[in-house]
Amino acid sequence: MNFLESIRVSLRALRANKLRSALTMLGIIIGVAAVIAMVGIGNGATASITSQIQGMGSNLLTISPGQSNNGGVNGGAGSSASLTMTDVSKIKIGSAIKAVAPMTSTSGQVVLGSGNTSASINGTTADYQIIKNVTITRGRFITQEDVNSSARVAVLGPNVVENLMGDANADIIGKNIKINNVPFQVIGVTTATGSTGFQSNDDMITAPISTIQARLIGNKTVRSILVSATSEDLMQMAQDEITIALRKAHKIPEGKENDFRVQNQADMLETMQSVTQTMTMLLGGIAGISLLVGGIGIMNIMLVSVTERTREIGIRKAIGAKGRDILLQFLIEAVVLSVLGGGIGIALGYGGASLVGKAFALDTSISLTSVIMAFGFSAAIGIIFGVFPARKAAAMDPIDALRFE
């Protein structure tokens, strides 16, 4: 019997038992759909985080406190509060560095009349506006003067305004709000960026760093310093200038490690991407297990099917089927089930991923690789889990098989 005839025989057998065929496929369908959807969503999350980081400002360098080394005990990254306002003044604006802004942040309860919300509060200087491309819809941003005089002024994100007054466009300029019971005058509202996720300006309050340090935090710490390089090509030069200036300011002898870290966007991107990639792999792995379970389901049903069709196998053998013919028939049945299931699973996974993408505003992308992999994997599952039942069928003795009731 040739191969084409074997396929026809197998398809006829599957069609003769539609419900069982469909249920058997279900395991593979769910497994493949899960893999496709999970990997798609994971890729979407990676893309979204990448664009968020890129949207944080161009040519951005972030200086953060490094490790403290006390008597050989390494306190880990960020363990020393080594940055001060003096450090900020040591980083000179020049050919490589366009703007420098210190950052400190806290969170607090914000009250305006009966309105009440919690928000994170950034303390910074006027240059922050340049570095982060902050635009103002109404009022103005904080100035150097505000910083010098520790003015109690605040620039609000549109979401904060909405939370306080019920409307993002409400007239709030000049009103006095209370942040952790300290009164601040609202001087401006930033333009809605529409971006969500971490560090979106829409949810923040920005105020002079001096005011925040004195009134809300109570110490002179600078959590990080943001530096904008004049161009992407000069990022490395800016990074070198910063390193030299801060090593000198911190009096670090040659041969000793920095007590601060200068990170560029690429580094951050890399870190975040490795996190999301791990997540994608994790999700894909869990989905992969369900695919494996689906494969075992196929084996299970095929084994039942072989037992149930013992008589059929006996008849076929009695009238001339060779072991190979029977093997091929059952193997093809298993492969058809898994490949068909795989195909449906890919379609479902694609649909599921785009649905989730719409619901969470994620740009889910289904890569061709994951489609090919899922398809190949399900075909392989069909073969691997089909071989055992098929061999069992092929090895049957026709006399026993015919006698089977």
Added chain:
Amino acid sequence: MINLKGIKKIYATGDIQVAALGGVDLHVGAGEFVAIMGPSGSGKSTMMNILGCLDTPTEGEYYLDGTDVAKASGDDLSVIRNRKIGFVFQGFNLLPRTMAVENVELPMLYAGVGGKERRARAIAALESVGLGERIHHRPKELSGGQQQRVAIARALVTNPSIILADEPTGNLDSRSSEEVMAIFQRLHTLGNTIIIVTHEPDIAEFTERIVRFRDGHIEGDELVKNPRKALGQVVEEEGV
């Protein structure tokens, strides 16, 4: 055609050895119509399995069309069964949920006959047993007698050297039984070699030679003087 020499079949159950066949010699010539009879346990089923190349003897020689098939195994036996033997079983053994014509095509499928020729030959075989009108029926939609006729069509469609029928009327009422025997008689007049295993004397009377088994040996081998003529009215009415 068929030549058996000293056929023994011994089943070993633990330490006990049971001889189902204890040295059987038998010759069946081309075109004979033979009934193998015997009570249960006489070895006639074992004989049937060996004749049908479903099983091989422990000892002895079995020449089928001049070749010794006693030592063949596995896939070789499948090929021999496919080319030289047509089976008719007591329980019909048709594939369920499969049309009559597809059931008849089955042996040709494994013989590698092309699709068109297969279908044409299957239809011709079904017509010859009076089922030309029912080629698209499934076994469930056919009566027992009709199912057995489909099985006969399947057995004869490959032009086998012998047609082996194991209690072909065991599941049929007397009228259907006679119809089936009428078909066998007609196939016999057309020159087919037919061996029927049965325990019913009535059925054996339709054949021309009766071989009796007892305790694994041939007890008697006689020609039937006046074989009874089976009335195959249904078949004739359908114009075959």
